[in-house]
Amino acid sequence: MPPYKVLVADDNRDFIKTVSLALKNFTVVSCETINEVKSKLNSDFDAILLDLVFDENQPQNLQGLELIPFLRGNFPDIQIIVMTNYSSTSAAVSAIKLGARDFLNKKELDWLEWKNRIENYCLDSFTIRKLKEKSLCLELKYDESELIGISKEIESIRLRLKDLAQNSSDITIFLSGETGTGKNLAVKYFLKHSIRKDKPFKEFSILELSETVLESELFGHIKGAFTGADKDKIGLFEKADGGILFLDEIGDYDLKIQKKIMRFIENKTITPVGGTKERKLDVQLIVATNRNLPQLMSEGKFREDLYYRINVVKIELPPLRSRKDDIRVLTDYFFKHFKEKEKTNLKSISEDTLKLLEEYKWEGNVRELYYAIQSACTRARSVNDKVLQIEHLGDEIIKGGKLNEGHNGKILTLKEKKAFIELEEIEKALEKANGKKTNAAKSLGINLDKLRYKVEKNIEKNRDLVKGFNNIKKAYNTLLK
DSSP states (O other), X not given: OOXXXXXXXXXXXXXXXXXXXXXXXXXXXXXXXXXXXXXXXXXXXXXXXXXXXXXXXXTTOOHHHHHHHXXXXXOTTSEEEEEESSOOHHHHHHHHHHTOSEEEEGGGOOHHHHHHHHHHHHHHHHHHHHHHHHSSTTOSSOOTTOOOOOXXXXXXXXXXXXXXXXXXXXXXXXXXXXXXXXXXXXXXXXXXXXXXXXXXXXXXXXXXXOHHHHHHHHHOBOTTSSTTOOSOBOOHHHHTTTSEEEEEOGGGSOHHHHHHHHHHHHHSEEOOBTOOSOEEOOOEEEEEESSOHHHHHHTTSSOHHHHHHHTTEEEXXXXXXXOTHHHHHHHHHHHHHHHHHTTOOOOEEOHHHHHHHHHSOOTTHHHHHHHHHHHHHHHHHXXXXXXXXXXXXXXXXXXXXXXXXXXXXXBOOHHHHHHHHHHHHHHHHHHHTTTOXXXXXXXXXXXXXXXXXXXXXXXXXXXXXXXXXXXXXXXXXXXXX
C-alpha cells in the first residue's frame, strides 16, 4: 500500500485519536478548526475526513459544508469524506452535490469497513497524482513537439521515434493512422530529437493542384518548362537538402509523382520539371497518410514499388479510442493550456466531465479532443465558472457517449443519460449482491443511506428509467408505489 496521507478535520480530540488508531498505516494529520484546515491542507494529501459541525452548541451551523467548494476549487484531486454525529439526509445530499465522495455517520461507525473504503478513495487520489507526474501534462509550457500520453502504445512510439531520430538519419519513416491521431506531432517529436534538427526542415500537404504545379512544388522546374515558367524554381526536395522533408497525405499523390518519389528513395536524386540533369540531394523523408495503401494498390491508385520502399519503417499512430488511458492525461494537458490562453477563471474539471470524455468515441481523435477542450473553456469563461462541467461541452460530445440509449432504444437527454449510467451501476451491484442492499452499497463504496438517496432521486426525476431495472424495482418496490 502506498504511503497515503489523510487530513482529519474535527473538533473532537477523542474522535481524532480513534481515527488515528484505525488508520495507523496512514500518515494522519489532524486539525480542529476551519482555519487550521486551510493552513495545513496541501496537494500532498490524498483525502480529508471533514466534520460538518465544529460547534456542538450550534449543530445547524454546517461550517464543514461551507468549506467543500473551497476544497474542490483549490485541491480538486483530494477526496472529501464528510462526517457528522447529526443524521441529516439534506446535509448528505448537499455535501455530495458540492463534491464530497461519501458521507459518514459517526453513530453507525464500522472502522473495518471504513478503513477499506478510505483506502480506496486514497488510491484514486494517489493514482491521479502519479499519472500526472508520469505524464508530461504538468509542464507549464505548452509544447507542440511532445507526444502526450502514458499508454504503452504512446510510450513505445516515443521510444521508437527517438531511437530512429538519433541513429537512422537516412531511412524513410512512414507514419500511418486515422485523421487527428497526431502524425504531425510525431514528425515534430522526431525532428526535436533528430541529428538533423539544426538543418532545413520542409513539409508539404497536397492541395488541389494540377499535376504539373504539384511536380514543380516538390521537384522544382527550369525556365521555359511550361507556360508561365519564366525562371528557374527550386522545389521543396532541394530546399530541404541536408535536412528533413515531410510529405503528408502521400496516398493522394498521383502515380507520376509517386514514381519520382520512389526514384529519389532509390538513388537520392531528383530531376526538375523540364530538366534532364539529375541533382544529388541529402534529404531524409518522412511520409504519412490516413489512407489504406494496400487497398489503393489493389485499385491501381498507389504504386507497389513505392509502398515497399516506404514500408520499411512504419509507425502506426493508434486511434484515441484504443488508448483510453491517455484521454484523461490529454484532457488535463489541454485544459491547463486553454484555461490560461482563453483567460478563464477555471481551476479544475469535474469528475463527471472526465468520465464522459473517457466514454466518448473520439472519431476525430486527439485533434477533436483538443478543440473540444478549447471550446469548453470558452463556454465556461462566458459564465465565469471555476469548474469545467459537462454542460460546457459541445452537444455532439454530450449526446455521443456509448450509453446514449436507454431501455427500448429511447434516445436519452444528457440528464437522463447520467441517470442511466448511475442506475445501471446500482442494478449491477444489486444483481451481484442477490438483491441485498447493504452488500450492494458496500460494493459501490457508499453507505445504505446514500444508496437509498440515489434511488429516491431517480424515482422522483426519472421514474420511467428506473422501471427498466428489475433488481432496483424489487429492492425498492415500496418507493415506486
